[in-house]
Amino acid sequence: AQSVTQLGSHVSVSEGALVLLRCNYSSSVPPYLFWYVQYPNQGLQLLLKYTTGATLVKGINGFEAEFKKSETSFHLTKPSAHMSDAAEYFCALYNFNKFYFGSGTKLNVKP
């Protein structure tokens, strides 16, 4: 069965601090993994994706994620949070022509 678990529905960090959003997955086949961001009243925007190859993936806006097969994880990080990063983030897995989304993590950035 395919599933995605995001730990922490809400994460709060100070501006300039490290951002870490956790994602674990379950997949019966090698997964394709994605992080999407959703700003208020907007659709989803792709941050980054892992399909094959290098396990450290760099995305837009300074975000990156590392695929760790042994830990079945794909955590999203950013070294220094900016106020504009406040949004909801979704981890997703793609298999068999379908996307499976995690429940989302709302990131709050404090000044």
Added chain:
Amino acid sequence: SAVISQKPSRDICQRGTSLTIQCQVDSQVTMMFWYRQQPGQSLTLIATANQGSEATYESGFVIDKFPISRPNLTFSTLTVSNMSPEDSSIYLCSVGGRGGAPSSYNEQFFGPGTRLTVL
């Protein structure tokens, strides 16, 4: 990237009525998907709509409640029928497989969504 528009962007409807949501893409795509995002929750796939075939519905969603049309490679509609307050959600269209190619994961884009409130 594909540019996707949805109409309406939001609506407030009375229970028992129906609303048709339109999804327009600026390029030809093979696969189109309709999702529901209920308040405070993640996205749930309603159905996959490929041009030239019947839509494929996920468990818990039926054609009578959510009829879908896919008349060509750039357009689709989702109708929410006989609405109840439980249908209040954001409905998102997404597309994959540009240029007729079936590979959806490499070209997956989302529309801005339609915010539906049912009174």
